[in-house]
Amino acid sequence: MENVRNLLDQHDLRLVLLAIMICCMACLTTVSLNARVTATSGRSRLAWLVASALLFGFGVWSLHFVAMLAFMPGYAISYALVPTALSILAACSGAMIAFTIWHLARSAVIGILAGGTMLGLSIATMHVMGVVAMRGCGIISFDKPTICMALLSDVLFAMLALWRMRGPSLPRRLEAAFWLACAICVLHFTAMSALRFSSKPKMVTSELEAGSVLLALFVSIPSVAILVAFFALALLDKHMSLRTLQEIARLRQLSDATQEGLLIHRHGIIREINRALCERLGITPESVIGAPIASALGAQAAARLTREHHDPNQAIIIDANCRSGEAIPMEVTIRAITFDGEESEIIAMRDLSTQRRDEARIRYFAHHDPLTGLLNRFSLRRHLSEALAATRPSDTHIGLLFLDLDRFKAVNDLLGHAAGDALLVEIAERLAEAVGPTDIIARLGGDEFVILLKNIPDERPIVACAQAIQVSMTPPIVIDGRQIDIDVSMGGAIHPRDGLDADTLLRNADAALYAAKAEGRNRYRLFDAVLHLRLQRRMHLQSDMISAMKNGDMTLHYQPLLNCVSGRLEGYEALLRWYHPEYGAVSPMEFIPIAEETDAILLLGDFVLREACRQLETWPRSQRVAVNISPMQFRLDDLPDRVAQILRAHALEPHRLELEITEATLIQNPEKAGETIHALRKIGVKIALDDFGTGYSSLNYLHRFPVDRIKIDRSFTNDLEQDNARAIVRAIIALGHNLNIDVTAEGVETPDQLSFLRDNCCDQVQGFLLGRPEPLYPASKIDVSRKEMETLTDASGLT
Structure with a gap:
């Protein structure tokens, strides 16, 4: 002191x-x-x-x-x-x-x-x-x-x-x-x-x-x-502090603007949290800043974030608990930062709820039809495979019933696709009411449905199911105020009699369906031995088709095209014929639909085009050849290039080749069809519209597409004895001439028909009366003189 x-x-x-x-x-x-x-x-x-x-x-x-x-x-x-x-x-x-x-x-x-x-x-x-x-x-x-x-x-x-x-x-x-x-x-x-x-x-x-x-x-x-x-x-x-505060405010604005949730903590205590995360969790920043992470995300999520060591380059998934009690899946990444001068961690969170819902929807639509909600083809095959694996042949059986709507395409064309979709939804609801509670319904696509019946003793439940479906479809369906009567055709198959595996059962049930359609529609039919033989023939034809082109079993026959007035030979139409070693002559009406179900139709079309041009090279330059082009072949993007390459390979003038297309080819994609026609005509190839008059919009096609020839369908030629048919043919010929389009009549088989067509100035005729399709005719045998044409005309009774 x-x-x-x-x-x-x-x-x-x-x-x-x-x-x-x-x-x-x-x-x-x-x-x-x-x-x-x-x-x-x-x-x-x-x-x-x-x-x-x-x-x-x-x-x-x-x-x-x-x-x-x-x-x-x-x-x-x-x-x-x-x-x-x-x-x-x-x-x-x-x-x-x-x-x-x-x-x-x-x-x-x-x-x-x-x-x-x-x-x-x-x-x-x-x-x-x-x-x-x-x-x-x-x-x-x-x-x-x-x-x-x-x-x-x-x-x-x-x-x-x-x-x-x-x-x-x-x-x-x-x-x-x-x-x-x-x-x-x-x-x-x-x-x-x-x-x-x-x-x-x-x-x-x-x-x-x-x-x-x-x-x-x-x-x-x-x-x-x-x-x-x-x-x-x-x-x-002070200036630096203000800048720091401004920077923090700017960063907070940026963090609030982002869709990701951001949270900064030190030793488990929240230092900062952005608006997006607060809104998703149903909290406010004031209520959680300074509090443990568990107060915002829940105890389990907080434990995972604070107790485990996390790789900053690898995200983890947590379930955050919001105030409403909902568990929100979050993808989380964690990085170490310096915040407010102290070592801290920033947690970036991305809400996976929408992604999970989207994934659930994707999984649902991967197994279900999006329009009707029924199982799709993939799920049907899975259920069928599981049922086959669990079934003992001596105990119970499995039944398949294929169902197809009759005249559905007409409804689509008449009322539009929206009405067609509404019709399919109603059909699906009626099927659900008609079948048993354990039966499985699937939509394969379009108007095709399948019912899978499990654990049945014999084929009787299949028949009963088909009859119940027919009854359920009896009342008309009202779409946009219009009543629509719906008929269904069905085909059934039973395991193990009609097939031991899924593919065989599906194929045989489908064959029974087409047999029911062929018998008059609005019917059902079960697969049997006759259908089995027919299906075997179909399979053999499908498997032998490619080799038939290589070994010469498929050849081209040519039917002459004659000038209706002069009788002069103007060319031929190339027609594909198949002589099978086992079945003999196979009609194009049989093997062409089989080829159209696979890519074989493209190979057939290319074969016919190349072979016809190869033989055309040897003919007189005044003659041309007409080749039919399938819808699938016409849709090829490189068709004009292929045609040009073939013409160059045989040194042919393009106008000597005429490509015949049907109205069905045009209706599938009119815009693309128009581009292809313009490209072909630019080369110099002639375009003919085959089977004219049988479609819904024939006149519209003449207006939209620049064709060189229209071919009157043989159904009108065959009915020339009737006044209505004669009036239609006269109108088609006059229409063609007014549009500067040549007219060819198909299916001429009598002198009377020929006389009528000549009197009405038809440009060209084709039919059995003038020549059947045969291997390449010598020109000396096929050229019919004007006098012979006049003789045929005088023999007819038409004037």
Whole structure:
């Protein structure tokens, strides 16, 4: 207490307070500058480090000498200039070393201990050098216990300051500055209380000395510099803080604008959360910031996020619990970041609810028909395979019933596809009511349905099911205010009698369906031995078709095309014929539909086109050949290029080739058909519209598509004895001539028909009366003279 009383008596308290104020400002500035060192890198970091060390050194030095000016021992004291200057250097260099150790230490503990010790020693060194610079106070001595206590307190306070200096928050900065000021002030005033002077002080005048006025001026310059630096740094720090806040606000706006949920936490405590995640979870930011993650996501999700080690490049799936109780699947990625100066983790969450719903819909539609909701072809085969695997042949059986709507295409064409879809939905509902509860209904596509009957004793349940379906379809179906009468044809097959595997059963049930249609529609039929033989023949024809083209079983026959007036031979129509080694002559009406069900129709079409052009090369240049083009072949994008290549290969003039297409070919894709026709006619190939008059929009096709010839269907030629047929044929011929389109009549078999066509100026005729399809005719045998044509006409009874 006596030392403290003496210390107070020997100091001017006003200057002491000034010294402490300068010290506090210097310490707070030093803490702020060190925060900038932590936040920057490279040269900027070094600059901030040097500035903090210099400012701290001047702060310690200013405190010491302003406080020494306040020291009044009762006699005059002066200071040696060289030790005084060296004391500044000691304070600055010591602070530089201490702060460098603290910033670069790999371990925070080592940085605090080593840096704090060095910082405390630099403060003590500066004080000792300042005391050594004192002159006029006699012999100076120290009270050793007091000096040791001062040095220990100085180092401990310096360590505390470095410990609390980490982190940019204002309370921590103030606390660190407080401990730093304590380290300086406690060291100075405790050490001053330990000073002992001799009773006879000697004035030393041989060294360079500075008076009190000069010293006051010298001390006040760095003090003012510290104040200016403090205020400048305060402004800079405020500016940086504002920029940081603006950046945080901008980042928050960006995070709120994103669709992903973002959450930042430190040790499981939420530091920040964006709007998207709050809205999805039904919470507010204020209710969860500062709370554990479990308060936002639920305990289980929080445990997975905080207890497990996560690869930042690999996402995990969690179920987050929202306030409504719904479990929301989330895809989560976690990365380490520095947030608000502290190591934290950012969790990015993507809501998988929509994706899961979409995946569920995809899985549903992978097994169900999107229009009717019935099982699709894939699911039917799966159920059928499972039923076959579980069925014992001696115990129970499996039945298949194929169902097809009669005249469905007509409904589609008349009322439109929307009405057709509504009709199919109603059919599906009626089927569900008609079949048994364990029966399985599937839609294969279009108007084709299949009923799978499991665990049946014999074929009687199949018959009963077919009859129930017929009854259910009896009432008319009302679509858009129109009543539609629907008939169905059905074909059934039973396992194991009609097939041991799924493919055989499906094929045989389909064969029974087509047999029912052939018998008059609105019927059902079960597969039997006759159908089995018919199906075997169909399979053999399908498998032998390709080889028949290669080994010569398929050949071209040619039917002549004659000028109706002159009787001059103008060309031939190439017709494909097949003589099978086992079945003999196979009608095109039989094998063409089989080929159209596979890609074989493309090979047949290419074969006919190439073979016809090869033989045309040997004919007189005045004759041409007509080749039928199938709808599938006509849809080929490269058909014009293929035709041009074949013509070039045989050096044929393009106008000698005429391609015949049907109205069915045009109706499938009118836009594409128009492009193909224009491309073919640009080559120079002639286009003929076959079977004219049998479609729904024949006149429309003549308007839309530039054809060179129309061929009157044989059904009109056969009915020329009837007034209506004659009127239609006259109209077609007149229409063609008015449009500058040649007209050919097919199926001419009697002189009367020929006479009528000639009298009405038909351009060209074709039929058995004039020549049957045969292998290549010699021109001398096929050329019919004008006189012979007149004889045929005179023999007819038509005028």
